[in-house]
Amino acid sequence: MLRFLTRRILFTxxxxxxxxxxxxxxxxxxxxxxxxxxxxxxATDEICDAYFQRYGLNESIPTQFLIYVRNVLQGDLGNxxxxxxxxxxxxxxxxxxxxxxxxxxxxxxxxxxxxLGVISAYRHNSAVxxxxxxxxxxxxxxxxxxxxxxxxxxxxxxLKDTPFALPPTGRLTAGLSPEPxxxxxxxxxxxxxxxxxMIFISRLNxxxxxxxxxxxxxxxxxxxxxxxxxxxxxxxxxxIARMTRSxxxxxxxxxxxxxxxxxxxxxxxxxxNHAVRNALLPVVTIIGLNFGLLISGAVLTETIFGLTGAGxxxxxxxxSRDYTLVQGFTVVIAVAFVVINLFTDLLYAYLDPRIRxx
Amino acid sequence: MVNPTMxxxxxxxxxxxxxxERRVYGSLWQEAIKNxxxxxxxxxxxxxxxxxxxxxxxxxxxxTHDPLQSMIGEPGHTGRLxxxxxxxxxxxxxxxxxxxxxxxxxxxxxxFSRVVYGSRVSLFVGVTSVTFxxxxxxTLGLIAGYAAGSTKSDSVNxxxxxxxxxxxxxxxxxxxxxxxTVWDRHWIIxxxxxIGTLTVVVxxxxxxxxxxxPEEMIMRFMDVLLAFPSLLLAIAIVTVLGPGLQNALLAIAIVxxxxxxxxxxxxxxxVKESEYITANRALGANPFRILFIHxxxxxxxxxxxxxxxxxxxxxxxxxxxxxxxxxxxxxxPEWGAILSESRNYVFTAPHLxxxxxxxxxxxxxxxxxxxxxxxxxxxxxxxxx
Numbered sequence: 001m002l003r004f005l006t007r008r009i010l011f012t013x014x015x016x017x018x019x020x021x022x023x024x025x026x027x028x029x030x031x032x033x034x035x036x037x038x039x040x041x042x043a044t045d046e047i048c049d050a051y052f053q054r055y056g057l058n059e060s061i062p063t064q065f066l067i068y069v070r071n072v073l074q075g076d077l078g079n080x081x082x083x084x085x086x087x088x089x090x091x092x093x094x095x096x097x098x099x100x101x102x103x104x105x106x107x108x109x110x111x112x113x114x115x116l117g118v119i120s121a122y123r124h125n126s127a128v129x130x131x132x133x134x135x136x137x138x139x140x141x142x143x144x145x146x147x148x149x150x151x152x153x154x155x156x157x158x159l160k161d162t163p164f165a166l167p168p169t170g171r172l173t174a175g176l177s178p179e180p181x182x183x184x185x186x187x188x189x190x191x192x193x194x195x196x197x198m199i200f201i202s203r204l205n206x207x208x209x210x211x212x213x214x215x216x217x218x219x220x221x222x223x224x225x226x227x228x229x230x231x232x233x234x235x236x237x238x239x240i241a242r243m244t245r246s247x248x249x250x251x252x253x254x255x256x257x258x259x260x261x262x263x264x265x266x267x268x269x270x271x272x273n274h275a276v277r278n279a280l281l282p283v284v285t286i287i288g289l290n291f292g293l294l295i296s297g298a299v300l301t302e303t304i305f306g307l308t309g310a311g312x313x314x315x316x317x318x319x320s321r322d323y324t325l326v327q328g329f330t331v332v333i334a335v336a337f338v339v340i341n342l343f344t345d346l347l348y349a350y351l352d353p354r355i356r357x358x
Numbered sequence: 359m360v361n362p363t364m365x366x367x368x369x370x371x372x373x374x375x376x377x378x379e380r381r382v383y384g385s386l387w388q389e390a391i392k393n394x395x396x397x398x399x400x401x402x403x404x405x406x407x408x409x410x411x412x413x414x415x416x417x418x419x420x421x422t423h424d425p426l427q428s429m430i431g432e433p434g435h436t437g438r439l440x441x442x443x444x445x446x447x448x449x450x451x452x453x454x455x456x457x458x459x460x461x462x463x464x465x466x467x468x469x470f471s472r473v474v475y476g477s478r479v480s481l482f483v484g485v486t487s488v489t490f491x492x493x494x495x496x497t498l499g500l501i502a503g504y505a506a507g508s509t510k511s512d513s514v515n516x517x518x519x520x521x522x523x524x525x526x527x528x529x530x531x532x533x534x535x536x537x538x539t540v541w542d543r544h545w546i547i548x549x550x551x552x553i554g555t556l557t558v559v560v561x562x563x564x565x566x567x568x569x570x571x572p573e574e575m576i577m578r579f580m581d582v583l584l585a586f587p588s589l590l591l592a593i594a595i596v597t598v599l600g601p602g603l604q605n606a607l608l609a610i611a612i613v614x615x616x617x618x619x620x621x622x623x624x625x626x627x628x629v630k631e632s633e634y635i636t637a638n639r640a641l642g643a644n645p646f647r648i649l650f651i652h653x654x655x656x657x658x659x660x661x662x663x664x665x666x667x668x669x670x671x672x673x674x675x676x677x678x679x680x681x682x683x684x685x686x687x688x689x690x691p692e693w694g695a696i697l698s699e700s701r702n703y704v705f706t707a708p709h710l711x712x713x714x715x716x717x718x719x720x721x722x723x724x725x726x727x728x729x730x731x732x733x734x735x736x737x738x739x740x741x742x743x
Contacts, residue, residue: 018582022594029598137399137730141722143674143694145681146715149701153708292587299589300678304701314590315682318597330594334586 004349012342016335023331024068027323028061039081077328082320087328090313092196096203097171097309098302102294104225105233106287113237114283117244118276124249132241139238148231148301155227167224169306171205176220178202181211228305232297236290243286247279254278281352288344291337393735400731406724414477422459423468425475425691460713464700465689469710472691473717479692480721483607483676484669490611492665495618496657500649502576502619503626577623580616588613592675596684603692606685610675614668621664625657659736667729670722677718693718 035048035057043051052058055078056067071078077087120129156168167173180191180202188194194202202208206225209218251257252275260270299311310329317325394400413420423429459470583591595609629635630653638648679685680694681701688695693714700710 014578015581015585018578019585022582022586026594026598137726138719138723141670141674141719141726143677143681143697143715143718143722145678145701146697146711146718149697149704149711150708150715153704153711157705157708292589295587296589296678299593300681314593318593319683323597326594326597330586330590333590337587338585 005346008342008345008349012338015338019331019334019338020069020072021065023327023334024065026327026330030323072331077331078324080317080322080325080328082317082322082325087325089196090325091310091329091332092200093203094308094310094313096200096205097307098295098298098311100204100206100225101228101232101298101302101307101309102291104229105231105294105297106236106290108229108233109236109240109290110287113240114244114280116237117241118248118271118279120241121245121248121252121279122271129245133245136238136241139234142234143300144231144235144297145300145304147234148228148304151227151231152304166227168227171224171307172217172220173224176217178205178208178214178217179212181208184212228301228307231301231305232294235293235297236286239290239293240283240286243283244279247282248275251275251279281348284348284351285344288341291340295333295337390736394732397731397735399727400735403724403726403728403731406720407728410477410481410721410724413474414481417474417478421468421471421474423471425467425472426689427467429462429466429468461707461709463696463710464703464707467689469696469713472696473693473713475691476693476696476714476717477721479603479686479690480673480676480718483603483610484673484721484725487607487611487672487676488614488665488668490608491614491668492618492661494611495615496622496654496661498576498580498615499619499622499624500626500654500657502573503623503630504645504649504653576619580619583613583616589675589678592679593682593684596679601684601687603680603686603690606676606679609679610672613675614672617664617668618661621660622657625660626653629653629656663729663733663736666725666732670725670729673718673725674722 033048035051036043039047039051056064059067075088077091079085080087080090083090116132120126120132123129152168155164155166159165172178180194180198182188182194182198182202183190188198191199201211205221206218209215209221252271254275257270257274260274261267265274295311298309299314301307302309302312303315310333314326314329316322317329458468460473461469463469463472586594592606592609592613595612596605599605599608626649635648635652638652643652676685677692677694677697680692681698683698686692686695688699696714697711700707704711
């Protein structure tokens with residue numbers, strides 16, 4: 001296990017270095033003068049000289065790279081050109097929306113996808129199975145942004161005056177302003193005095209509502225989260241349902257399942273405790289792989305649902321040519337992707353004794 | 359179907375000639391096509407794709423209007439938008455109204471014609487980017503697989519212990535030795551480690567690197583590309599290259615390269631040590647001949663299957679990039695771009711969003727169904743029944 005662990009962790013080092021190289025190259029590859037690409041065509045020579053000086057662009061490329069790596073390791077991702085604020089601050093402020101959305105989407109995908117997969121495996125080739133698999137095929141083929149727009153139309157316009165209506169935009173109903181938990185608990189008096197971690201947590205609306213015991217706010221936040229979560233979670237749901245189905249189909253054929261049946265165990269126990277438990281191992285890996293889908297889903301749907309999260313900020317950054325912001329967000333998301341994959345692998349190894357003990 | 363075990367036993371007893379084998383089993387391709395025609399999802403996918411191809415080829419015949427021509431000022435059309443677009447032929451219209459199957463878009467252009475022409479753009483982007491990705495990816499994968507050293511050649515004898523410098527161990531030595539050299543307090547240990555590094559580890563690493571350089575370089579770079587969520591990487595590439603359909607196509611292709619490189623490499627590794635390759639080498643065939651004539655055919659089936667699925671993904675990604683304003687630029691009739699133009703009017707003119715999205719979904723569904731069916735039909739390893 002220890003060997004596997006060190007091996008797996010060491011393998012991520014070259015990948016992380018590679019990510020830094022790629023994001024470093026990103027800004028250098030923009031055609032033309034980096035200063036004028038960033039500050040605009042009308043920047044004077046003096047301004048550009050100062051800019052070069054400030055960001056070490058006079059140095060040789062390897063030195064520039066080392067400066068970049070040092071800055072990233074110290075948590076300095078540069079200043080956003082558009083907002084003239086540190087990119088890290090923007091991240092701490094806007095990441096929570098995306099994290100909340102991604103987690104909700106993942107929850108939706110797992111809670112719906114796994115049972116669907118299990119049922120369609122158990123009732124192999126039945127009407128339920130055929131419908132689920134057809135639905136899964138349609139699900140993976142759907143453009144996320146289209147689904148988002150259609151959902152907001154259906155629940156925001158068609159069902160407007162029915163009990164099923166759901167708010168199609170925003171994170172909270174306009175006028176509701178959540179009290180950050182650090183103020184409610186007396187940890188800090190204003191936002192300026194709060195640590196970035198506190199701000200990050202307080203902006204996870206659901207968690208904050210629970211921490212401040214505000215039921216109304218909690219309900220409102222959840223209602224606003226449902227539509228985006230369904231839009232982002234549909235593709236992962238389809239993938240998880242398919243994966244679970246094929247995996248359960250395989251375990252249902254195993255000898256130990258037959259043994260469990262012949263012992264006279266109840267069918268439910270056989271399926272859930274023997275077949276499904278073992279079948280879910282490969283499904284765990286899928287969660288890590290789905291992170292990419294969740295991120296691209298967030299990038300494509302946050303604008304639609306009026307959420308000011310990392311995805312929307314990134315898209316806005318691209319259209320306004322805010323290169324430092326794009327670079328900073330890209331590096332953070334890519335590193336998060338690698339780390340999540342690492343954790344899924346380790347979790348998988350931990351859950352599967354065959355890997356753990358070898 | 360013939361029972362495979364019996365067939366094998368039979369074949370071992372009296373080996374058939376190639377002609378006999380062909381008569382019994384048909385050629386591999388015939389077999390594959392037979393399997394494919396029996397697979398329901400593959401057939402459905404093929405039908406969808408065939409219809410789409412026909413629509414794309416005959417777009418000028420099918421489209422009722424010029425996709426770029428605005429209807430403002432034409433008889434029967436007033437300029438009131440988007441309220442004016444609400445009359446949609448597909449959902450029923452009074453007879454005296456001008457007929458537009460899917461209504462008009464915000465610039466009073468016929469939406470049906472735009473969606474029909476959009477199939478050209480999407481299919482073109484899907485097929486071209488995947489072809490490009492397969493060409494680059496499989497070449498890189500073949501080179502990497504062929505250049506991969508055998509496991510024993512790169513271990514180094516270090517004080518009687520065989521140190522393998524493959525995989526993670528190399529990174530371990532590269533990192534740990536310099537760190538000990540710099541930070542350990544005892545100068546004796548530092549000296550020993552330093553000398554050891556200089557005399558044993560460095561030459562060993564250099565040797566190993568030279569022997570595996572192409573493989574390491576290529577596959578590590580592919581790992582890095584795979585470390586980014588694919589849409590994010592495509593966005594980053596388009597940011598650098600500048601928005602536009604061509605650049606979006608290139609970005610989608612680059613993002614897909616690692617998948618094909620890995621597939622091709624795995625196929626090479628699986629047949630590289632087999633005897634017919636050794637025999638070819640002994641006969642003096644040059645590496646390129648071995649690679650492209652003898653090894654590549656083994657990699658083709660997985661590449662075709664993955665490529666078909668990849669076209670669906672590429673269509674989806676192209677639409678996403680256009681939706682973000684990074685791909686096709688207006689007034690190009692591209693599905694993602696049409697969606698992006700009218701997304702702010704989803705509450706008043708939902709059909710503008712509905713039809714192009716439906717078109718994307720059907721296209722992607724067609725390629726996914728065909729790809730899945732092909733995987734079941736063509737991959738003999740998965741052929742369980």
